[in-house]
Amino acid sequence: MKLREVDLPGIGKKFTLHTGKGIAISLVVHNTGKREIYLFPRGGEEDASCVIELSDEEARQLGTLLMGAFFTPVVVDEDKINLLLKGLIIEWIELSKNSPAAGKTIKELDIRAKTGASVIAILRNEKDIIPSPSPEEVLKAGDTLIAVGTREQISSLIELVATRPGR
């Protein structure tokens, strides 16, 4: 995968990615903040076959989607498949308003010890991602925990954050 960054004096910056299939995708970030995506199907000397202009908001939204924060498809990757086969899964768990976990820190909940699952990231307010949250991180209602573990471990975690205390 080739990523190239070029300064376009007077216009902005251009980032070009050559995909494995031979298509060149260029992202031009203008000094004015405007973003444009250019597609060069044969990567050659002709004009772009397609140009998409994105506002700041649109660019961020698209970026988040591309990053896989909302939906991560199963990746075709040896190691990851092995993980899956060994029974490890990644799950998105949303904390409801009544969740007993709301207002507590990860340490307080003792998630690792009690369930065996690991919280690898927290998605808050539908757009902020807190990767590798510290044990002192306070969980809030509405947060989505991104956790990894075996099926049983994930189930435990779901019970932990969904059931009322003192069951």
Place this chain on the structure above:
Amino acid sequence: MILDFGIILSVLFISAYLVRRLRVPSILIYIILGLSLGAFVNRRSEDILNIFSEVGLILLFFFLGLEFSIERILSVARRIWAAGIIDLIISFGLGFSTGYFLHFNVIACIFLGAITYASSSAIILKLLVDLKRSANIETEIILGILIFEDIAASVLLAILSGVGESATGGPVIFTSLFILAKIAFLLGASLLIASAFGSNLRNIIDRISGEEFLSLFVIGSVFLFSGFVKSLGISEAFGAFLVGLIFAESGRLEPVERIALPLKDMAVAIFFFSFGVSIEITSDFNKLIVALIPLFLVTSLGKIISGYLGARLSGLGSISSLRVGYSMVARGEFSIVLAYAAPGGLGIHALSGLYILLLTFVGILSMIYAPNLARGTRMVFIKRGSNA
């Protein structure tokens, strides 16, 4: 006088507004308006027009200087110097030679070479973005050459303005060396100030950033320095360029540009309008045309060829290289500034004016149709089989 000024501004606005859909850079409109309405501009309005025109010139070059940091100058120099030099030699050389064949005196030929040298960054930049070619490969080369030209043309302007000032002075060699020394000194001093006081400047700007007197500081500094440079006999535009360089090192472009942009936009429009007004097509119209046609043909072809060669040298394929050539034909702001600096006695004002007008128009067309022109040219001239 105020009423006249208001009328002029309103006419400029209405015209620019009406044609903005046509993808024509407003520069062309302002010049044409100046040309056609020139007769109606009376003496009284001339004063205020001249003042704003000079302000426009100064701010134009100030903003140009802002684009440059020492780091960028060095990186451009490394990447594009070959193409830049080819462009300089061919374009300046052809302009000079054509003038010579047309029996202009040496000094006039030098000015003609300079006027026909620099392509219009303003026009080309705007078209690149509007035509959605920002991401094309050839754009990188085009921008590089334009940057090179910006520096080279600014230095040329400084030298020639000095020459223009002392055109009747003593032995040419002596005055030229003196002028070069002044320019070198100014350039060196500015770069020194820029690197030494860049952070101080940054602090000052940060501290007064929200205040209403930020504009006094910025515009005041620009005029102060430009005026000083002018008193040394060098073009105030070069001085403004140097101030831009200094401000660029502060890293605080955003507040500076924000505060000066409105004034710059308005003043630059007036600058081009005034240029149009100053084009006086007096008696010898035939003589003008006889000089204009060869100059136009030779220098346009020159740009296409130099652009092509420069791009090929930088590793581009034949079609992209041809597109570079066809895109660089447009002349504009630099040529106008250099034409202004030429002493009246040389008799090239009217010629320059018409030349620039023609080249602006043709240059825009050439750039819009560059893809087609490139393909056509390749089919006709470059018969070598290897498919690029």
